[in-house]
Amino acid sequence: MADNKIFEDLVEFLKQKRDNVTFIDIIRLAEIASQSLQAFFQTFDATVYRELREIAGYIDAMRQEMGALQANEIKNSRIPAAGQELGEIVKATETATNTIMECAETLMAADAGDPAAYKALVDEKMLVIFEACSFQDITGQRIARVVEALQHIEERVARFATAMQAKDLDGFLTDSERERNERKERLMLHGPQEKHEAIAQSEVDSLLKGKSAA
Amino acid sequence: MAFDLSMPVLVVDDYNTMIRIIRNLLKQIGFQDIDDAADGSAALAKMREKKYGLVISDWNMEPMTGYELLKEVRSDPSLSKTPFIMVTAESKTENVIAAKKAGVNNYIVKPFNAQTLQSKIEAVFGE
Numbered sequence: 001m002a003d004n005k006i007f008e009d010l011v012e013f014l015k016q017k018r019d020n021v022t023f024i025d026i027i028r029l030a031e032i033a034s035q036s037l038q039a040f041f042q043t044f045d046a047t048v049y050r051e052l053r054e055i056a057g058y059i060d061a062m063r064q065e066m067g068a069l070q071a072n073e074i075k076n077s078r079i080p081a082a083g084q085e086l087g088e089i090v091k092a093t094e095t096a097t098n099t100i101m102e103c104a105e106t107l108m109a110a111d112a113g114d115p116a117a118y119k120a121l122v123d124e125k126m127l128v129i130f131e132a133c134s135f136q137d138i139t140g141q142r143i144a145r146v147v148e149a150l151q152h153i154e155e156r157v158a159r160f161a162t163a164m165q166a167k168d169l170d171g172f173l174t175d176s177e178r179e180r181n182e183r184k185e186r187l188m189l190h191g192p193q194e195k196h197e198a199i200a201q202s203e204v205d206s207l208l209k210g211k212s213a214a
Numbered sequence: 215m216a217f218d219l220s221m222p223v224l225v226v227d228d229y230n231t232m233i234r235i236i237r238n239l240l241k242q243i244g245f246q247d248i249d250d251a252a253d254g255s256a257a258l259a260k261m262r263e264k265k266y267g268l269v270i271s272d273w274n275m276e277p278m279t280g281y282e283l284l285k286e287v288r289s290d291p292s293l294s295k296t297p298f299i300m301v302t303a304e305s306k307t308e309n310v311i312a313a314k315k316a317g318v319n320n321y322i323v324k325p326f327n328a329q330t331l332q333s334k335i336e337a338v339f340g341e
Contacts, residue, residue: 097231105238187279188309192324198305201330204321207310 006032065163069156082149085142092142096135103129217339219244221267226250226257226283227301228275232324236270236301239328243335254278258286261293268335273302273309281313288317297338301326 010032017025103125112118160166172178183189192198199207223245225236233250240248249264251257253275261269269287271280278286280300287293300313303324310321320334 094231101231101234101238108238108242187281188304188306188312189274189279190304190306190309191274192303193305199307199310199323201323201326203307204305204310204323207307208314208318208321 006036062164065160069160074153074156078149078152082146085146085149089139089142089146092135092139096132099132100129103132217335218267220247221245222247222249222264223268223270224249224251224257224260224266226252226254226269226271226275226280228252228272232272232301236331239331240270242328243332254280254283254286257283261287261296266296268338269296269298270301271298273300273304273313281309281316284313284316284318299334299338301331 010029014021014025014029107122107125110118110121172181223240225233225240225248227233227236227250237248237250249260249266251260254271255278257269257271258278260266269283271283273280280302284298284300287296287298294317297319298317299320299322300318301322301324302309305323313321319338322330322334
């Protein structure tokens with residue numbers, strides 16, 4: 001307001017002195033204009049300063065959240081450990097399956113002509129099968145560890161996404177990711193479904209016969 | 215059963231365990247000449263060298279799926295009449311419809327039992 005008054009006075013002054021404006025008048029005018037703009041720049045500086053402080057604060061908070069994410073620990077330790085557990089699970093289930101199948105194949109091919117000998121063979125192989133089934137206990141523990149790792153990752157990612165108010169970008173990170181997704185869609189590669197989503201064999205049979213699924 | 219148990223059968227699956235299971239079940243039915251392949255392209259190569267009376271194939275394999283194998287088989291005049299059964303964990307309606315359109319003779323969803331496999335094979339040969 002004071003600045004406006006100064007300008008108003010100045011304009012009035014110049015109107016009155018229209019014909020004999022001196023160099024001093026011009027210098028005075030420049031001074032007043034400069035002082036008015038200084039006030040404006042001070043306000044401007046304060047606003048910019050406040051916004052820069054907010055940005056710095058946001059960057060600081062983001063750094064802290066990124067630290068809390070523990071991305072390096074997840075990448076270098078949790079995920080490789082989970083991958084290793086899954087690899088061990090596959091190996092263990094494969095070994096157990098092969099053992100059980102070998103027992104079954106042996107019994108199927110065995111000569112049942114001698115009942116006592118056959119029974120002894122069956123008893124022997126049944127024990128082997130029971131022993132092989134113990135894989136379930138160990139794989140169960142390994143799976144629990146994988147689930148724990150996934151929960152750990154999920155908690156941290158969820159916290160980070162909330163703090164950053166993250167919005168998902170559309171599209172794929174790499175060409176190979178996009179190609180795999182396109183292949184999945186083109187060839188209908190859904191994989192095993194949950195029980196309530198999977199079509200029953202009877203419905204498959206109906207579809208093949210040309211009847212609509214129930 | 216009316217179909218010829220001496221006919222060669224090709225089992226296509228990328229899991230050795232599943233091949234072993236199906237092989238054992240086929241032996242129980244009475245089949246003796248059983249070959250296997252780990253994916254559609256390997257199966258196609260075998261089919262071009264030997265005439266199979268029946269193909270039993272999984273769906274989800276790489277590099278060539280069972281679905282792609284089926285379409286290749288049906289588009290090749292020398293193979294197009296080969297009976298083809300899909301045995302797969304792909305259990306969505308769209309998969310069954312697509313396989314039917316592509317000319318599958320029967321479709322078995324995993325997990326399955328020995329009786330189902332036998333009855334579906336018998337159905338293919340008009341039992």
